[in-house]
Amino acid sequence: MNNWPLWEIFIRSRQGLDHKHVGSLHAADAQMAIENARDVYTRRMEGVSIWAVESTNIHASNPDEADSLYEPSNDKPYRHPTFYDIPKEIGHM
Numbered sequence: 001m002n003n004w005p006l007w008e009i010f011i012r013s014r015q016g017l018d019h020k021h022v023g024s025l026h027a028a029d030a031q032m033a034i035e036n037a038r039d040v041y042t043r044r045m046e047g048v049s050i051w052a053v054e055s056t057n058i059h060a061s062n063p064d065e066a067d068s069l070y071e072p073s074n075d076k077p078y079r080h081p082t083f084y085d086i087p088k089e090i091g092h093m
Contacts, residue, residue: 007033008058009041010051019051027052 004026010019022041027033033052042050061069 004028006055007037007052008055009033009037010053011037011041011047012049013046014048019049024055030054 006024007027007030008024009022011022012019022037025033025036025040027036030052034050037050037052038047041047
């Protein structure tokens with residue numbers, strides 16, 4: 001079991017619109033990771049979808065470099081939804 005890869009688990013709840021990271025676990029393969037995630041991270045049938053991503057396949061930015069990474073988007077205010085009125089009947093967007 002020490003050689004099993006680490007998997008990051010994401011679950012979408014019945015009320016949610018997106019998957020949320022809930023934790024990590026070791027498993028021999030993707031199918032085992034999903035089955036173990038179901039047993040460990042979902043209770044009372046609240047989950048509708050599980051993603052299992054092998055940790056080695058996740059690449060993250062460095063928090064220490066956040067200023068330089070996000071700075072170019074600060075001069076593009078049109079990308080922020082503050083300029084648009086969204087009708088109430090659209091709901092979640």
